[in-house]
Amino acid sequence: MKKPLIVLTILTVWCAESVVAQPRVGPLCGYTPPRSEFRDLKLSANYRYYNDQFTDNRDNVNSGSLRASFSRLLDAPTFGISQQANVKLDLTRDTFSYQADGAMNLRAYVAQTNFFGFVGAEAQGATMFVSPGLRVSAGLGYGRFKDVTALSKALKIQERLLGLKAISAPLPATVIFELADTIGRRVEFADLASLVQELEEIIEATGFVPQGQLGAVALLRIEEIVNETADEKLCGWELRVGLGYELLDSQGGPRDWLTLASFEYALAPAPRSQFKSSLRFSSSLSLLEEYVLIAQANYAFRISETIDAQASYNFVRTQLKARTPLDIQSLDLRLTFQVQANLNLAVQLEFTLASDFEEWTQGLTITANYDLF
Structure with missing residues (x-):
């Protein structure tokens, strides 16, 4: 033993x-x-x-x-x-x-x-x-x-975007929670693309995106994180x-x-x-x-x-x-x-x-x- x-x-x-x-x-x-x-x-x-x-x-x-x-x-x-x-x-x-x-x-x-x-x-x-x-x-x-899980995914999105240098600094807490609430309402969106578009608009509205718009790679990574099914979080x-x-x-x-x-x-x-x-x-x-x-x-x-x-x-x-x-x-x-x-x-x-x-x-x-x- x-x-x-x-x-x-x-x-x-x-x-x-x-x-x-x-x-x-x-x-x-x-x-x-x-x-x-x-x-x-x-x-x-x-x-x-x-x-x-x-x-x-x-x-x-x-x-x-x-x-x-x-x-x-x-x-x-x-x-x-x-x-x-x-x-x-x-x-x-x-x-x-x-x-x-x-x-x-x-x-x-x-x-x-x-x-x-x-x-x-x-x-x-x-x-x-x-x-x-x-x-x-x-x-x-x-x-x-x-x-x-929705908040966990919002934090992962921030982490991934920072790693890609797609955003210049960590997002404000209010934006993180807005992303989480949006992800949590996934059933209200017609498809995954519509949800990713909404998340893109929220992030770009912060002014933290150096190019003004998120690139194709950043959007693909967001879609991958939102679509994850093997990493749910419970409290x-x-x-x-x-x-x-x-x-x-x-x-x-x-x-x-x-x-x-x-x-x-x-x-x-x-x-x-x-x-x-x-x-x-x-x-x-x-x-x-x-x-x-x-x-x-x-x-x-x-x-x-x-x-x-x-x-x-x-x-x-x-x-x-x-x-x-x-x-x-x-x-x-x-x-x-x-x-x-x-x-x-x-x-x-x-x-x-x-x-x-x-x-x-x-x-x-x-x-x-x-x-x-």
Whole structure:
């Protein structure tokens, strides 16, 4: 267990230093967008097959892994929807294992407040469980999330234009927020070209464009940033408590009424950084005699213009009455190096530990991608 903790500690210090070093026009989480609708889907996979020279296949290799995470948020003044799911599949020496969990809830807010009532459902499964677990719930909560991707894109546009020398100085804060509000109203524009034209007019009206008009390269870069879909930013927190009913017990036990509590938190400390975490607890009415605890954290950030990093941790504990708790935890670390414009290198470390493991499993994957043309 020491190795993952040492790596995580080093990475945490490193990422903290990188965030402090990044220039910040203003806190992303202080921005309130015209509309909050957030979607994020991440996929990664690898597979290796090797057939050795021996007839007993002593050195054969048949292994691979798949990681998927999905989150969606819609927040309006009077209602909200949130969904999230995580899947981890592993194939090691022809042995298949999996770990998965997901949750969805619908919220109705008290007028002009952050208090809400909710109904929802949660599911979890793993190779070590007898069956998938499924529970439904209802209760009360407090908090809101907001999608600040539009402000993040406005800051990226400023950064890119400064790099191209298309503007003579950083844009005023009022202009940055005007760009963000315009990007946030994308659905109101007939097409992407109309939105880019509106952004061009806002920037040129500042008088910060040396040539009076933005060139074709600058407009192309603006269009690319506005059209990005893989770098959404989310801020906020939410606390929920309630009651639920177990439709399926993951250990094959009787279905019970449950007490539920959860806390979710998201922070975008910089335009190219995102931290998300969640803690979900469900227990029988006898509280700590039988319960399920799920904790997750993910931090993606840019160390420099050529290095991106991501760290994620997952922990699931299942406690049954008069039994030893069943724990499953995993730690994934990934570094991506943009060596040249057409060459990038990715290094991924994976660690997994379950209650019946003698030690952490350890995996190292190095991937190089080169575009010849």
